[in-house]
Amino acid sequence: MTAVNTALKQRIIELHEGGLSFSDVGRELGMPTGTVKTHYYMATGQASARKRIPESRFIRYDEPPTIYGDALILPDVEIPFQDSDFLNRVIDLADAWGIKQVIAAGDLMHFDSLSGWGPNWHNNGDKSILSEADEIALMDLAKGLSKVKQAKLMEIIGNTKPLDGKDFGDEMGEARKVLRALSDCFESFVWVLGNHEGRLIRAINSPTNPNELLNLMRLNDERWKIAPYYFCILNSSGKEFRVTHPRTSSDNAARMLATQYHQHILMGHSHKLMYDFDPSGQYAAIQMGHCVDEMRLAYAAQRDARRNCHMLGAVIVRDGYIWLLHEHVDWKMLRKIV
Numbered sequence: 001m002t003a004v005n006t007a008l009k010q011r012i013i014e015l016h017e018g019g020l021s022f023s024d025v026g027r028e029l030g031m032p033t034g035t036v037k038t039h040y041y042m043a044t045g046q047a048s049a050r051k052r053i054p055e056s057r058f059i060r061y062d063e064p065p066t067i068y069g070d071a072l073i074l075p076d077v078e079i080p081f082q083d084s085d086f087l088n089r090v091i092d093l094a095d096a097w098g099i100k101q102v103i104a105a106g107d108l109m110h111f112d113s114l115s116g117w118g119p120n121w122h123n124n125g126d127k128s129i130l131s132e133a134d135e136i137a138l139m140d141l142a143k144g145l146s147k148v149k150q151a152k153l154m155e156i157i158g159n160t161k162p163l164d165g166k167d168f169g170d171e172m173g174e175a176r177k178v179l180r181a182l183s184d185c186f187e188s189f190v191w192v193l194g195n196h197e198g199r200l201i202r203a204i205n206s207p208t209n210p211n212e213l214l215n216l217m218r219l220n221d222e223r224w225k226i227a228p229y230y231f232c233i234l235n236s237s238g239k240e241f242r243v244t245h246p247r248t249s250s251d252n253a254a255r256m257l258a259t260q261y262h263q264h265i266l267m268g269h270s271h272k273l274m275y276d277f278d279p280s281g282q283y284a285a286i287q288m289g290h291c292v293d294e295m296r297l298a299y300a301a302q303r304d305a306r307r308n309c310h311m312l313g314a315v316i317v318r319d320g321y322i323w324l325l326h327e328h329v330d331w332k333m334l335r336k337i338v
Contacts, residue, residue, distance in 0.1 A: 008029070008039075009039050009040075009042075009043040010043070011029065012025055012029070012036055012039055012040050012043065013040060013043055013044060015028060015029075016036075016040055022036045022037050022040070025040075061228070061229065063227075064227065064229045064231055064232050064233055065190050065192075065225060065227045065229065065232040065233070066232065066233045066234075066235065067101060067103065067188075067190055067232060067233070067234050067235070068234075068235045068236075069100075069101060069235075069236060070097075070098075070099055070100075070101065070236055070316070070317055070318045070319065071099065071101040071102065071103050071234055071236070071316070071317055072090065072091070072094040072099050072101070072102050072103070072186070072314065072315075072316050073102075073103045073105050073234075073243055073266055073288065073314060073315040073316070073317065074087070074090070074102060074103070074104050074105065074108075074291050074314050075105040075106070075107075075245075075267075075268030075269075075288040075289060075290055075291060075313065075314065075315075076105070076106065076107040076194070076268050076269065076271060076289075076290035076291060076292055077104065077107070077108050077290075077291040077292060078107050078108075078109070078110035078196065078290070078291075078292035078297075079108060079109055079110060079174070079175045079178045079179070080110065080171055080174035080175050080178065081110050081112075081292050081293055081296040081297055082178060082291060082292060082293065083291055083292060083293040083312055084293075086291060086312045086314075086327065087291055089331055090291075090314045090316075090325055091182075091185050092331075092335070093316070093325070093331065093334055093335060094185075094186075094316060095185065096335045096338075097316065097318060097337075097338070099186075099316060099318070100186055100187040100188065101186065101187065101188045101189070101190070102182070102185075102186045102188070102189045102190070103189075103190045103192060103232060103234065103243050104189065104190070104191045104192060105192050105194075105243050105244070105245055105266065105267075105268035105288065106192045106193060106194025106195070106196075106197070106230060106244075106245025106268045106269060107194035107195065107196040107197070107245065107268065107269070108191055108194070108197070109175055109196055109197060109213075109217075110171070110196055110292070111171070111196050111197070111199040111200060111203075112171060113167060113168040113170075113171050114168070114199040114200060114202070114203040172216070172217075175217060176217055176218055179217055179219060183219070183221075183223070183224075186223075187223060188223050188224075188225070189219075189223055189224045189225065190225050190226070190232055191210075191213070191214075191224065191225070191226040192229065192230060192231060192232050192243060192244070192245055192268075193210060193226075193228070193229065193230050193245065194230065194245040194268065194269065195245070195269070197210075197213060200213070200216075209228075210226045210227060210228050211226060213226060214226055230244065230245045230246065231243060231244035231245065231246075233263075234266075234317055236317045236318070236319065236320045237319050237320030238320065239264065239320040240263050240264065241263065241264045241265075241266050241317055241322075242257070242261055242263040242264065242265050242266065243266045243268075244257065244265065244266070244267050244268070245267075245268045245269045246267060246269060248269075249269050249270035249271075249272070250270075251272070251274070251308065252276075253267060253270065253287070254267040254274065254276060254285035254286055254287050255276050255277070255278055255279075255285040257285070258277070258278035258283040258284070258285040259278045259279060259280075259283075262282075262283065263283060264283050264284045264285075264286075264322070265283065265284065265285045265286060266284075266286050266288055266315055266317075266322070267285075267286060267287050267288060268287075268288055268290070270287050271289060271290040271292075271294075271310035271311075272287045272289065272308050272309075272310065272311070273287060273288070273289040273311035273312075273313045273324070273326055274286065274287040275324055284322055286315065286322065286324060288313045288314060288315050288324070289310070289311045289312055289313020289314070289326060290310060290311075290312060290313065291312065291313075291314060294310060311326055311327065312326060312327050313325060313326045
């Protein structure tokens with residue numbers, strides 16, 4: 001057995017603190033592992049092995065969704081209050097350019113029926129979006145139909161009544177129609193969470209897997225992806241874009257995020273349309289606007305408020321290049337850029 005002197009103890013310390021395990025040190029010096037441990041702890045003034053803090057068993061949120069290729073990014077659609085005319089223009093352009101992926105950059109749903117805000121005044125009553133003459137003509141037509149067909153036609157006429165969004169069933173029914181139409185246009189979808197999706201969590205007062213949103217909207221196919229993040233990463237032609245729905249909506253929010261994360265920022269939430277850069281000039285800092293018809297939002301349309309102008313907007317990232325779309329672009333010209 002190897003005699004343990006001061007020099008050997010020092011050698012044990014050097015080998016172990018140099019990266020070798022106690023068993024490896026034992027093999028190196030021809031000593032039992034237990035003897036190596038004992039002399040190491042005695043030589044370093046420790047009665048036993050150092051206490052170690054156990055690793056947390058809770059989830060690390062370090063795997064946000066990452067998408068590769070080109071994509072259409074839709075900020076703040078807020079279904080069922082979407083601006084369908086603007087959305088259809090954007091979708092037609094994406095189709096002309098061969099874009100196959102969509103990222104919903106938060107607030108895809110409005111969830112007005114789950115809002116903490118009080119009810120709104122409204123003046124639609126039972127007014128139909130059909131003209132009075134059309135409604136009378138359809139009622140006359142119904143008289144000559146069978147009872148089953150009469151009931152179906154009455155249901156269709158009833159569906160022409162405008163909705164105020166405060167009924168959860170109405171809101172979900174309209175939203176499913178819009179999302180089915182969107183699903184028919186593209187091959188894959190990533191749904192980034194926003195503060196409006198958070199209304200559902202507050203309503204049920206319980207932590208919830210975001211896949212329950214897909215179940216609620218009956219989007220149970222593998223083309224739709226969602227994760228518990230308010231941002232995702234888009235990698236197009238080797239460039240990284242952080243598509244985000246942050247807490248803040250200040251004028252310089254995108255610029256600050258670009259500075260913080262050293263990434264191009266494509267930001268929703270603010271409803272503002274801004275194209276900026278971080279102080280280095282290296283990273284784009286874009287607030288993308290919104291895709292909601294704000295004249296259908298009572299809080300925005302019924303009462304004056306001091307705020308920056310909100311503008312319709314969306315982004316296509318194509319071959320690593322950002323195309324910021326808005327109401328005033330030349331759609332015909334853009335469609336020719338193949």
